[in-house]
Amino acid sequence: MQRTLILLKPDAVQKSVMGDILARFERKGLKVVGLKMLQMDQALCDDHYSEHVTKGFYKFMSAFMMSGPIVAAAIEGHDAIKVVRTMCGATNPADALPGTIRGDYAKNIDNNIIHSSDSEESAAKEVARFFKENELFAYSRSLVD
Numbered sequence: 490m491q492r493t494l495i496l497l498k499p500d501a502v503q504k505s506v507m508g509d510i511l512a513r514f515e516r517k518g519l520k521v522v523g524l525k526m527l528q529m530d531q532a533l534c535d536d537h538y539s540e541h542v543t544k545g546f547y548k549f550m551s552a553f554m555m556s557g558p559i560v561a562a563a564i565e566g567h568d569a570i571k572v573v574r575t576m577c578g579a580t581n582p583a584d585a586l587p588g589t590i591r592g593d594y595a596k597n598i599d600n601n602i603i604h605s606s607d608s609e610e611s612a613a614k615e616v617a618r619f620f621k622e623n624e625l626f627a628y629s630r631s632l633v634d
Contacts, residue, residue, distance in 0.1 A: 491569040492522065492625075494615040495577075496604040499557035502526075506594050507560055510603065513576060513590065514564055520630065523563030523620045529555045537618060553599060561619040570612055573605045 495514075497507050511521060529537075534551045541547045564573055578589025582601055585592035595602040606612035616625070 492565045493570045493606045493612040497560040500600040519566035522565045523625045
């Protein structure tokens, strides 16, 4: 089993597609093992996007990420990182295939609906950044499997 992080960005919240997006992961057989809504502040944004802080677009990206609430979710399943990133689609929605989350919901590269961890190392750091250990849950899906 693998664990990864997704962030539903302010545009996902504003478009009222949070439930639709989370349901896609659940229908795929992945489990939501942690879930919370929060408002990013500058420190959290700088920490999460540390590799982008010095880039020209960061000022706009951080302003967008702090413009409204986001939803953080820890997702678990077999090859969860790869499965989630495939389901998200290309970072630039213009390149995202129909049927992917970005292909169906995202407006443009600046408002691309969702973040997902890109590696096991990133996933471990990102899940720990947004969730305390007691906010992550193990449970069986035996009632539905």
